[in-house]
Amino acid sequence: MSDAFTDVAKMKQIKEDIKNHEGQIVELTLENGRKREKNKQGRITEVYQSLFIVEYQDPNNTYVESYTYSDVLTEKILIHYLNDGMGE
Numbered sequence: 001m002s003d004a005f006t007d008v009a010k011m012k013q014i015k016e017d018i019k020n021h022e023g024q025i026v027e028l029t030l031e032n033g034r035k036r037e038k039n040k041q042g043r044i045t046e047v048y049q050s051l052f053i054v055e056y057q058d059p060n061n062t063y064v065e066s067y068t069y070s071d072v073l074t075e076k077i078l079i080h081y082l083n084d085g086m087g088e
Helices: 002-020 069-073
Strands: 025-031 037-047 051-057 062-068 077-081
Touching: 002 037, 002 069, 062 069, 069 077
Parallel strands: none
Antiparallel strands: 025 037, 025 077, 037 051, 051 062
């Protein structure tokens, strides 16, 4: 049973970390199929109870994607927090 409590504590910490970086540029490493990864750079725009939203800008358009905290916990995505001045 202690593993479930540990996961809940980790999930709470992940959510707090993401909330503290709201509005900042991040680089996400996404699991993109079998042993493939995709790196994307965007801005955390909104943080909700069960998910957070990242806004991406391509030369042609702007789009958003949402991710859950369990994606981070299970390492389906990795977040690298960048300094405010980077990526722009």
